[in-house]
Structure formats: C-alpha cells, structure tokens
Amino acid sequence: MQSFFARTKKKGVMKMKKIIVAGAGHGGIAAAALLAKQGYDVTVLELKKRAEMGHDWHDVMAKSSFEDAGFTRPEDGRFIPYTNTSYVAPSQKTEIAEPYKVSEWSGYIDRKELLKHLIGEAEKAGVAFRFGVKVVSVACDCEKVTGVRVLERGKIKEYAGDLVIDAAGIDSPVRRTLPGTFGVKNEISPKETFYTWRGYFENTEKKLTDPTNRVFFYHNNRPGMDWAITDEKFVDILVGGFRPIDQKDVDLALEDFRRQYPYMGKMIRGGQFVKIPLRRTLPVIVANGYAAVGDSAAMTEPLSGSGISLSLRAGKNLADAVIAAGEDALTVEKLWPYEYNYYQEQGNRQISNDVIKSILNSLTGRDVDFLLDSRILTLKEIASGGVPQYKAKELLEKLNLIKKPKIIPGMARALSHLTQIDAVCAKMPETYDAHKVAVWKKAYEAL
Numbered sequence: 001m002q003s004f005f006a007r008t009k010k011k012g013v014m015k016m017k018k019i020i021v022a023g024a025g026h027g028g029i030a031a032a033a034l035l036a037k038q039g040y041d042v043t044v045l046e047l048k049k050r051a052e053m054g055h056d057w058h059d060v061m062a063k064s065s066f067e068d069a070g071f072t073r074p075e076d077g078r079f080i081p082y083t084n085t086s087y088v089a090p091s092q093k094t095e096i097a098e099p100y101k102v103s104e105w106s107g108y109i110d111r112k113e114l115l116k117h118l119i120g121e122a123e124k125a126g127v128a129f130r131f132g133v134k135v136v137s138v139a140c141d142c143e144k145v146t147g148v149r150v151l152e153r154g155k156i157k158e159y160a161g162d163l164v165i166d167a168a169g170i171d172s173p174v175r176r177t178l179p180g181t182f183g184v185k186n187e188i189s190p191k192e193t194f195y196t197w198r199g200y201f202e203n204t205e206k207k208l209t210d211p212t213n214r215v216f217f218y219h220n221n222r223p224g225m226d227w228a229i230t231d232e233k234f235v236d237i238l239v240g241g242f243r244p245i246d247q248k249d250v251d252l253a254l255e256d257f258r259r260q261y262p263y264m265g266k267m268i269r270g271g272q273f274v275k276i277p278l279r280r281t282l283p284v285i286v287a288n289g290y291a292a293v294g295d296s297a298a299m300t301e302p303l304s305g306s307g308i309s310l311s312l313r314a315g316k317n318l319a320d321a322v323i324a325a326g327e328d329a330l331t332v333e334k335l336w337p338y339e340y341n342y343y344q345e346q347g348n349r350q351i352s353n354d355v356i357k358s359i360l361n362s363l364t365g366r367d368v369d370f371l372l373d374s375r376i377l378t379l380k381e382i383a384s385g386g387v388p389q390y391k392a393k394e395l396l397e398k399l400n401l402i403k404k405p406k407i408i409p410g411m412a413r414a415l416s417h418l419t420q421i422d423a424v425c426a427k428m429p430e431t432y433d434a435h436k437v438a439v440w441k442k443a444y445e446a447l
C-alpha cells in the first residue's frame with residue numbers, strides 16, 4: 001500500500017486544505033477562524049442548534065484571550081467585573097480571602113453571548129457552520145485520520161478533510177473512537193472528571209458578600225468544591241464533586257447555602273449537571289490528520305476556572321502550526337509544534353494545579369480543615385490568580401514540622417511529584433520523535 005506521506009507528496013495537493021472541526025468548542029472556533037482568514041476551507045460540525053449554543057451562566061475569563069486568538073474583544077459593558085475570592089474550609093471556621101481588588105484583566109461573560117460573538121466572527125472570516133449535526137466517530141485508515149462520520153438529518157454520512165480538529169469536549173466521539181495505534185488517550189476517566197451542577201437564584205435583597213465570590217472546599221464533607229457568587233440580581237451557585245454528584249448532593253448543598261444566604265429566592269437560570277476534565281492536558285493530542293483542542297484534550301483547569309482562555313489560545317497555537325506546514329501533509333510531525341508550543345506557553349503551568357487536586361482528592365474533610373486551619377495550605381498553594389505560586393520544597397518543610405501521620409504519607413508522595421515537574425517538562429521533545437515522545441509521556445503521566 002502506498003503510504004500517506006508518499007501519496008500526498010506525489011499528488012502535490014493541499015493548495016487549499018480542507019479542515020473539519022468536530023464540535024464548536026472554543027479552541028476549535030478560534031483555529032477555524034484563523035485558518036479561514038488564510039483561505040483554508042473550514043467546516044464546523046456542531047451537535048446543538050444555533051439558538052441552543054452555550055450554557056445558561058456566566059464564565060470568568062481573561063479579556064485578552066480574545067485578541068490572543070485573533071478575535072475582537074467585546075466591549076467592557078458585556079463583562080461583569082471579577083472581584084476576588086475567599087476560600088472557606090470544610091468546617092467553615094477558617095476563610096482565607098484574596099487581597100480585595102477588582103481585576104482589570106478578567107471578567108464574567110454570559111456563555112451564550114460569548115459563543116454568539118465567536119461564531120459570528122468566525123462566520124465573517126469564512127467558516128461554514130453546520131448545526132444539528134452529530135459526529136458519531138472518527139473516519140481513518142491505518143495511518144491517518146481522514147475525516148469524521150456524522151448523523152445528519154437521520155442519515156449517516158462522512159465528512160472528509162486533511163485535518164480533523166477535535167473540539168467536541170470531554171466526551172468527544174472522535175477522540176474516543178481513535179484506534180489505539182494513534183497514541184491518543186481515548187477516555188477521560190471518572191477519577192479525572194469534575195462533576196458540576198450550576199444554578200442562578202434570585203437575590204431578593206440585592207445583597208453582596210465581600211468578596212462576592214466564596215469557594216467552599218469539601219462543602220458538607222463531599223470531596224469537591226462548591227461556590228456561591230453574589231450579584232445584585234442573582235446568587236450563582238455551583239456544586240462540584242471530585243466524584244459523581246446527584247440531585248441529593250445538590251439539595252443538601254442548597255440547604256446550607258439557603259441558611260447562609262437567606263435572600264436566595266427562586267431559581268431563575270441553569271440547573272444543569274455538566275462534566276469538566278480535571279487532569280493535566282492529555283500527553284498526546286496530535287496524530288496524522290488529527291489535533292484535539294480544549295476539553296477534548298483536557299486543557300481546562302477547573303480549580304482556577306480558565307478552560308475558555310486556555311482553549312482559545314491553544315486554537316491559535318494550532319492554527320499557527322497548520323499554516324507553518326504550508327502545502328505539506330498535516331502529519332504528526334507537522335502538528336507536534338502545536339502541542340509543544342501549547343505546553344511551553346500554558347500546559348506546563350497547569351500541572352501543579354493537577355497535583356494539588358490529587359492531594360485534595362486523597363484527603364477527608366477533616367484533613368482539609370487541618371491543612372487550612374493550620375495555614376499549611378495558604379493562598380500561595382490554592383489560588384494566586386489561578387496558578388499556585390508555592391515552592392514544593394517549602395511545603396514539604398512545613399509538613400515535616402507537623403506530626404499528622406495520616407496526612408503526611410499521602411501528601412508527601414504527591415508533593416514529591418511537585419518537585420519533579422520542572423525536570424519532566426524539560427524532557428518534552430521539541431520536534432516529534434516517537435521514541436522520545438514515549439519516554440516523556442511515561443514520565444509526564446507518572447507525575
């Protein structure tokens with residue numbers, strides 16, 4: 001059989017490469033718009049109808065992410081200002097507040113408006129969107145992804161392309177059906193998932209807490225993290241679990257929130273259960289003719305709420321790599337610079353958050369109380385603008401000063417991983433070499 005590489009070279013094709021984007025995730029739309037501006041033939045296949053796009057809530061994001069990914073920034077009036085956060089221990093006796101200042105660089109934006117803005121700009125750039133199309137699987141030969149199979153108007157059909165950008169989120173059917181030989185992890189396991197429920201309630205007295213954002217660790221002793229955000233019009237409640245949650249967990253959490261926020265009226269928005277990846281980015285997110293971006297590649301960072309900004313900027317990294325490939329086929333070697341640059345700019349910084357999450361996940365509510373009450377975990381470790389700023393060595397020393405044998409073994413193991421992060425990051429190969437990538441991948445997944 002003639003190889004993929006020989007075939008594409010011989011034909012001298014690809015003057016106008018065809019790009020299929022599976023799912024209208026944020027990073028996929030960003031890459032689509034940038035590529036369409038350069039003359040690529042780009043089609044986005046999206047499950048939802050246009051009017052259903054987005055979620056029924058606001059998200060915090062860095063305002064500069066729009067320009068970073070080639071979009072115009074919506075005017076300031078579209079953002080609700082972000083005020084800093086306090087972190088509440090499970091016992092609710094300790095509350096650690098970030099220094100209070102309104103952030104200039106980030107704000108909350110309505111997710112439906114956000115998607116409308118991104119899709120509108122992508123369409124102006126020449127991207128074709130097909131809504132109501134369900135991607136069911138990848139289409140590939142032994143060497144290369146060739147397109148996707150979809151269910152459209154009751155019929156199965158195939159969309160072929162030179163590259164499939166997988167922006168279909170945590171349960172992407174493209175990633176999940178990729179043959180193992182492509183080296184991309186198919187499943188994001190329940191242990192690597194953050195389970196959420198979110199609802200908005202009337203703020204009957206227009207009361208604001210100070211700061212307006214309060215994050216509750218192990219609320220009601222459930223391993224996870226909830227939040228309550230007050231706005232003059234509403235109280236925004238998130239219930240989040242490191243394990244699957246159900247309506248009973250939500251009702252219990254709401255009972256306590258209603259006690260603390262007696263001005264919470266009836267629910268006015270939201271009420272959905274949604275999953276988010278809760279792990280460091282997947283180690284391999286490219287293959288011949290394939291690149292994953294956003295939640296499909298586990299790029300999000302739910303402990304610091306930055307999945308949208310990370311995805312948008314990754315979309316730019318991806319478009320850069322595709323454009324740099326010129327007329328060459330979009331092989332794993334040509335797409336690797338996307339992955340490499342994403343890791344250098346963003347992915348590596350997120351690893352420590354993942355390790356902190358695994359520490360929290362292994363503890364009980366009482367352990368977390370102890371760590372927060374005794375100031376072993378402080379703002380440096382849990383927040384600081386989204387990226388922890390601590391030194392692993394300092395944390396280990398603090399732990400050595402205490403004698404809490406039930407906590408120390410588990411934490412010490414996780415912390416020893418923190419000390420290795422820089423060395424593992426330095427091992428990532430700059431250019432694609434299957435053996436070197438395999439060595440790095442093993443070390444990265446062991447952290």
Ligand SMILES: Cc1cc2nc3c(=O)[nH]c(=O)nc-3n(C[C@H](O)[C@H](O)[C@H](O)COP(=O)(O)OP(=O)(O)OC[C@H]3O[C@@H](n4cnc5c(N)ncnc54)[C@H](O)[C@@H]3O)c2cc1C
Pocket residue numbers: 022023024025026027045046047048058059060061133134135136167168169170171172173196197198238274275276293294295296300301305306307308309311
């Ligand atoms: C409750 C909650 C709060 C959050 N808050 C924030 C926040 O404040 N800030 C922040 O930055 N991030 C936040 N996130 C995370 C953020 O939603 C994601 O990280 C971000 O959306 C990036 O994901 P994505 O765009 O890759 O995928 P998604 O947003 O999941 O988009 C995937 C798209 O693919 C489509 N799709 C799925 N399956 C198919 C299919 N079979 N065929 C075709 N299309 C398909 C979906 O309909 C969807 O449009 C929050 C998430 C949740 C759940």
